[in-house]
Structure formats: C-alpha cells, structure tokens
Amino acid sequence: DTAVSQTPKYLVTQMGNDKSIKCEQNLGHDTMYWYKQDSKKFLKIMFSYNNKELIINETVPNRFSPKSPDKAHLNLHINSLELGDSAVYFCASQQGQGSGYTFGSGTRLTVV
Amino acid sequence: SQQGEEDPQALSIQEGENATMNCSYKTSINNLQWYRQNSGRGLVHLILIRSNEREKHSGRLRVTLDTSKKSSSLLITASRAADTASYFCATVLTGANNLFFGTGTRLTVIP
Secondary structure (H helix, E strand, C coil), X not given: CCCXXXXXXXXXXXXXXXXXXXXXECCCCCEEEEEEECCCCCEEEEEEEECCEEEEECCCCCCEEEEEEEXXXXXXXXXXXXXXXCEEEEEEEECCCCXXXXXXCCEEEEEC | CCCEEEECCEEEEECCCCEEEEEEECCCEEEEEEEEECCCCCEEEEEEEECCCCEEEECCEEEXXXXXXXXXXXXXXXXXXXXXXXXXXEEEECCCCCEXXXXXXXXXXXX
16 A cells, blocks of 8 residues: 555666656656655655646756556656766655655666 | 755664754755655655644654755654665755755664
8 A cells, every 4th residue: 555656666777777666656646746856865846737737847868758557657768878877766656746655665776 | 967965874772862964055945845765675754744833743753844945854852763765855846846956864773
C-alpha cells in the first residue's frame, strides 16, 4: 500500500546510456514532482505535472524529460547520461496547493 | 537559488534532551514546511505552517514562524534515538506552488 513508489531503487549505468525512472502514486493527488538530491543533500526541483500538464520546468538540461501517461504516473527519462547526473532522484505528489508533499523512497543513480 | 538555510548544520544531543533547529529564508512565503529524512530514505512531511500563523504543534514537535525576521524554528522535545535524521525546512513562495528546500540539519540523538 505504498503511497508513492519509485523503481528502480538503485540504478548503475555507463555514460552515454539512456535510462528511465518510474513513479506511481495511489493517493489520487493532482500534482507530481521530480526532485534531485546531490551529494551534499541539497534538494532541487526538476519538474512538476498537474493533471498531465507540465507546469514547472526549472533549468534542467533537455536530456531530462518527464513523461506522464496518466495522473497517477510521472516517469523521468534521461538521455545521454553524464557523470554529473549521479544523484538521488525523488518523486513526490501533492493533493493541492497549501498541502505537504508525499515523497517516494528515491532512486540512487550512479553513472560510471 | 537556494531559498532556505538551516542552522546548525549538525546537532548532537543526548536522548531526552530537546533539539532546536532554525531556518532562515529570503523572500515572501505562502507557507513553510518541515521534513525529516532518515539515512537512505525519502523525505517525510512533518508539519506545515502558513504565513499568517505564528506557532503550530504536532506531538513532540513545535514550529514557530516569524515572517518579519524571515525565520522559523523546529523544536523536538524529549528526543529519542529514533529522531536521528536530517531535518529540512522548505518554503512555498508567495504566488508559487513548488517547494524550495533548505540545506538541512543533521540531528544525532545519542541513546
């Protein structure tokens, strides 16, 4: 009965590869987010989707593309992976403005 | 740019003591939230305080907000070893919806 689930939990891949991280929420929330946490534990927003519409796209390289097949899913696809992409990526969902976020357990991406 | 900064960066206390963490931010906010992150895990929402509120309680947690000083504090009373984690403040700016996170405080509670 996990509220926000991400797969895989760990991902090790070589530079130049393309990979995807999946996220699903069963809370019926309207908005979903992707955050990146770097080695210094700093969290930075990457994308958010509200009812399948991209409403925030911070200064993220266009190698990163969010894909939302429906309201319950927000996947993250990354092309041409670079060493600097190594980080922990968190998916989150939110019921509505003014409420807290529910986070997934994270995907640790290591690019070698 | 980073919205919030927390102080101290690390805090070590004995079990049973109180822990206080502070957060400062830069611009006008709609609300401020505190999250806990255990090592290797996701973030857990603890408490949300709106810009027109000054204090909120939840169990052993007490959060204050001073919008004139652009600061907030999180107090954990009667700490337990299980409270060992990183604590982050996060702000929702006025007119926006996404969260901007602070730098985090690493709390260690010694049994």
